[in-house]
Amino acid sequence: xxxxxxxxxxxxxxxxxxxxLQQCMHCGMCLPTCPTYDETGLERxxxxxxxxxxRAIADGQLELTPAFGEEMYYCLGCLACTTACxxxxxxxxxxxxxRADIEDAQILDTKERRFWRWLAVKTIFMRPRLLRAIxxxxxxxxxxxxxxxxxxxxxxxxxxxxxxxxEPMAPRIxxxxxxxxIAREEVPAxxxxxxxxxxxxxxxxxxxxxxxxxTVDVLLANGCxxxxxxxxxxxxxxxxxxxxxxxxxxxxRRAIDQFDLDEVDAIISNAGGCGSHLxxxxxxxxxxxxxxAKAAIWDSKLKDIHEWLDEIxxxxxxxxxxxxxxxxxxxxxxxxxxGVSRQPRDLLKAVPNLTLKPLAESSxxxxxxxxxxxxxxxxxxxxxxxxVANILQTAAPNVATANPGCHLQLQTGLRIxxxxxxxxxxxxxxxRAYRNR
Amino acid sequence: MKPETIERLRxxxxxxxxxxxxxxxxxxxFDGTAVLQQLPACVVFPVDTQEVSAVVxxxxxxxxxxxxxxxxxxxxxxxxPISDCIVLCLLRMNRILEVDTDNLTLLAETGTITKSIExxxxxxxxxxxxxxxxxxxxxxxxxxxxxxxxLRGLKYGVTRDYVMGMEVVLPDGEIAWLGNKCVKDVAGYSxxxxxxxxxxxxxxxxxxxxxxxxxxxxxxTLLATYSTLEAGAETVSSIIAEKIIPCTLEFLDQTxxxxxxxxxxxxxxxxxxxxxxxxxxxxSAVVAExxxxxxxxxxxxxxxxxxxxxDGLEAAELxxxxxxxxxxxxxxxxxxxxxxxxxxxxxLAEMVRFVEDAAARHKVKVANFGHMGDGNLHPxxxxxxxxxxxxxxxxxxxxxxxxxxxxxGGTITGEHGVGLAKKKHLPAQFRDASYPLLKxxxxxxxxxxxxxxxxIFDLQAASVSNEQLQNDA
Numbered sequence: 001x002x003x004x005x006x007x008x009x010x011x012x013x014x015x016x017x018x019x020x021l022q023q024c025m026h027c028g029m030c031l032p033t034c035p036t037y038d039e040t041g042l043e044r045x046x047x048x049x050x051x052x053x054x055r056a057i058a059d060g061q062l063e064l065t066p067a068f069g070e071e072m073y074y075c076l077g078c079l080a081c082t083t084a085c086x087x088x089x090x091x092x093x094x095x096x097x098x099r100a101d102i103e104d105a106q107i108l109d110t111k112e113r114r115f116w117r118w119l120a121v122k123t124i125f126m127r128p129r130l131l132r133a134i135x136x137x138x139x140x141x142x143x144x145x146x147x148x149x150x151x152x153x154x155x156x157x158x159x160x161x162x163x164x165x166x167e168p169m170a171p172r173i174x175x176x177x178x179x180x181x182i183a184r185e186e187v188p189a190x191x192x193x194x195x196x197x198x199x200x201x202x203x204x205x206x207x208x209x210x211x212x213x214x215t216v217d218v219l220l221a222n223g224c225x226x227x228x229x230x231x232x233x234x235x236x237x238x239x240x241x242x243x244x245x246x247x248x249x250x251x252x253r254r255a256i257d258q259f260d261l262d263e264v265d266a267i268i269s270n271a272g273g274c275g276s277h278l279x280x281x282x283x284x285x286x287x288x289x290x291x292x293a294k295a296a297i298w299d300s301k302l303k304d305i306h307e308w309l310d311e312i313x314x315x316x317x318x319x320x321x322x323x324x325x326x327x328x329x330x331x332x333x334x335x336x337x338x339g340v341s342r343q344p345r346d347l348l349k350a351v352p353n354l355t356l357k358p359l360a361e362s363s364x365x366x367x368x369x370x371x372x373x374x375x376x377x378x379x380x381x382x383x384x385x386x387x388v389a390n391i392l393q394t395a396a397p398n399v400a401t402a403n404p405g406c407h408l409q410l411q412t413g414l415r416i417x418x419x420x421x422x423x424x425x426x427x428x429x430x431x432r433a434y435r436n437r
Numbered sequence: 438m439k440p441e442t443i444e445r446l447r448x449x450x451x452x453x454x455x456x457x458x459x460x461x462x463x464x465x466x467f468d469g470t471a472v473l474q475q476l477p478a479c480v481v482f483p484v485d486t487q488e489v490s491a492v493v494x495x496x497x498x499x500x501x502x503x504x505x506x507x508x509x510x511x512x513x514x515x516x517x518p519i520s521d522c523i524v525l526c527l528l529r530m531n532r533i534l535e536v537d538t539d540n541l542t543l544l545a546e547t548g549t550i551t552k553s554i555e556x557x558x559x560x561x562x563x564x565x566x567x568x569x570x571x572x573x574x575x576x577x578x579x580x581x582x583x584x585x586x587x588l589r590g591l592k593y594g595v596t597r598d599y600v601m602g603m604e605v606v607l608p609d610g611e612i613a614w615l616g617n618k619c620v621k622d623v624a625g626y627s628x629x630x631x632x633x634x635x636x637x638x639x640x641x642x643x644x645x646x647x648x649x650x651x652x653x654x655x656x657x658t659l660l661a662t663y664s665t666l667e668a669g670a671e672t673v674s675s676i677i678a679e680k681i682i683p684c685t686l687e688f689l690d691q692t693x694x695x696x697x698x699x700x701x702x703x704x705x706x707x708x709x710x711x712x713x714x715x716x717x718x719x720x721s722a723v724v725a726e727x728x729x730x731x732x733x734x735x736x737x738x739x740x741x742x743x744x745x746x747x748d749g750l751e752a753a754e755l756x757x758x759x760x761x762x763x764x765x766x767x768x769x770x771x772x773x774x775x776x777x778x779x780x781x782x783x784x785l786a787e788m789v790r791f792v793e794d795a796a797a798r799h800k801v802k803v804a805n806f807g808h809m810g811d812g813n814l815h816p817x818x819x820x821x822x823x824x825x826x827x828x829x830x831x832x833x834x835x836x837x838x839x840x841x842x843x844x845x846g847g848t849i850t851g852e853h854g855v856g857l858a859k860k861k862h863l864p865a866q867f868r869d870a871s872y873p874l875l876k877x878x879x880x881x882x883x884x885x886x887x888x889x890x891x892x893i894f895d896l897q898a899a900s901v902s903n904e905q906l907q908n909d910a
Contacts, residue, residue: 042464
């Protein structure tokens with residue numbers, strides 16, 4: 001109806017186990033927790049509204065239309081609805097299937113969109129060496145003074161508006177990446193209690209390799225020997241969340257192949273967004289006869305760092321060298337995607353000399369949401385402002401969060417407000433305490 | 438609907454406040470009720486009473502039906518659209534206009550979320566007691582139009598008991614103010630009471646004046662578990678017989694208990710057959726005494742365990758968990774059909790047993806929970822709308838439950854309203870001149886039958902039948 005081309009097929013939504021869609025009984029309990037519904041007050045921008053559209057497609061009452069496609073990309077995928085849903089609807093699964101249908105049917109296709117998706121999703125984030133080479137170039141550009149010079153002379157005014165707005169959001173690249181900071185295998189001073197695998201991530205590795213180092217230090221301090229495979233690729237969450245299921249599957253297989261799963265007690269992720277995807281390789285590879293069983297074992301061993309430390313019992317950290325007041329922002333995919341919200345707070349509270357201040361709306365999305373701040377800058381900006389206002393309200397000079405996307409989003413947002421509040425990963429604070437022995 | 442009508446709506450409001458695309462309308466095709474579904478012709482969002490009135494005048498001129506809607510959390514299909522209608526959504530009218538601490542009243546626009554009303558009162562040290570389980574989502578307008586109850590009905594009553602006045606737009610577009618801030622007022626008919634629970638069939642309530650009460654200084658929450666369904670019911674009867682009126686006496690059966698625990702993960706004892714959630718509030722000395730008495734009564738009736746909530750936080754956690762009961766039950770089967778039959782309290786145990794037996798007779802799965810203290814039960818059928826044979830058996834069991842309720846002197850709906858879901862059973866409850874009286878009132882106020890037609894009952898001229906509204910899937 002929307003165009004004269006052959007009707008696009010919604011293969012996944014139409015063949016999805018219908019009971020997953022029926023699980024939503026549209027009670028509306030999700031409404032007050034959805035940031036986009038909160039913004040517009042329109043049902044189609046709400047979780048139950050989006051599910052009703054997916055159901056209409058599955059029922060053949062609606063076609064895959066561009067408006068449907070735009071709606072699914074207006075959704076942050078923050079999964080606050082999943083936490084709120086008493087019925088236990090697996091929104092992440094529905095949402096990823098919907099986006100995959102949208103990409104397969106190319107209903108949002110434009111030349112520009114195709115180019116950026118090819119460059120980022122299909123190329124750079126599929127090739128870890130290329131990604132790191134780009135990171136190296138960015139580091140040179142940032143540390144050589146070229147970036148500062150271009151900023152000073154206002155060269156970015158020449159860029160098109162969307163690129164101009166993106167430039168200040170570009171992460172500050174680290175001098176050394178994880179492979180330079182972490183040995184392939186590290187063992188604690190005393191005999192190890194556990195042996196764990198360490199995931200270094202992709203953006204995390206470029207922008208926060210120090211957090212990876214801190215994570216390994218904290219694991220060592222807690223009696224874990226740590227295996228860290230070299231030159232790790234993206235976990236595929238970017239691909240999974242953006243409708244590139246086949247690429248996500250490929251990256252999942254590669255990630256699994258890096259480890260001998262029998263040899264490790266756990267595989268550790270320190271990035272909320274990645275962890276939430278990494279824990280569902282089983283679902284992703286369920287139809288792959290060679291990997292289905294391995295992926296199920298992988299899922300059972302995949303632990304967020306806070307979750308793992310909580311499980312094995314945190315070795316009491318020494319006091320911080322100086323008093324520190326911190327507030328904590330929940331990464332959506334850590335708290336809503338993985339149900340991990342108590343543990344990071346408990347870890348922080350366990351650090352002597354640290355005061356944890358509660359943050360209003362701590363589990364409300366900051367607007368980073370993967371690449372949402374690039375694809376939907378306006379809505380992302382509103383959420384960023386709201387988050388920063390809440391952080392400033394606490395008057396804490398430090399904010400902790402456990403996801404690189406949130407970390408960057410908060411850094412940028414705080415800078416825009418002229419605040420010098422510092423953003424940390426909780427693990428970095430813990431590592432600082434352990435170093436103060 | 439004529440394209441001109443849409444055009445005129447657009448120029449009346451603003452184009453952005455008139456939705457007509459399929460993607461925009463599908464999410465307004467249902468409310469919180471299972472199975473019922475129908476697309477409207479458009480959805481409009483007025484921002485003030487004048488706009489509501491203007492939309493109504495226009496609809497009246499063009500003979501277009503209007504279905505009023507808040508957040509769409511209704512449980513009887515009351516806000517499910519009818520074919521080719523205007524859905525008038527009041528969510529943009531969401532301001533608290535006044536909290537009068539001298540007269541203990543609160544004036545709000547009806548699109549205000551119930552929780553905001555509660556919070557607005559709390560900010561002044563006052564209390565708005567009605568607390569339907571959807572209070573974080575539902576609007577006060579929806580509560581008034583359905584006369585919603587909640588967990589505190591036993592002691593504090595229902596929404597009607599707090600409505601002192603309202604502004605209402607009548608089916609011809611005229612605006613009327615009903616009621617006032619006076620505690621006593623017998624001037625003329627109590628017209629505001631006509632609109633409480635009228636389910637959008639008589640007028641569109643745009644503002645509401647609510648009574649507030651002082652915030653009780655203390656409260657205590659207790660949790661008792663039992664190995665039989667009856668023991669819980671007997672505890673409730675004994676508490677009432679000992680002349681204690683706690684604010685809450687909620688009951689959950691094992692199926693409900695397990696679903697709630699799976700969602701809330703607060704350590705509810707899932708091995709228990711039934712659970713009673715009790716809360717008393719008021720002066721601290723009275724609260725302490727009543728809580729001790731209730732605990733003793735529960736133990737006397739063989740409670741396996743009686744737990745007292747540590748603090749307000751744990752009490753709130755328990756109440757929140759209880760409020761999730763209906764939705765949490767959706768974990769069991771694809772379709773969750775909730776009823777709210779209510780019987781005189783003395784007949785509760787019989788009713789609970791009858792529900793179990795009826796489900797067994799028709800081989801359908803039913804979970805039961807509800808407001809034990811006020812006789813309001815929520816037998817919930819866990820079924821699959823895609824299985825017509827099973828749905829038929831559900832219907833048979835449901836019919837028996839409704840008939841038995843009426844036999845016990847009960848009502849087919851305690852707090853959800855009749856809407857579409859229960860209108861078939863209404864004549865059995867209104868057996869004398871009362872049933873035609875309902876229609877005469879409707880006819881007098883809305884002669885063209887344009888306000889939420891086909892809800893509560895069908896008029897002869899009704900343009901829509903129940904069958905038409907069933908989801909054909």
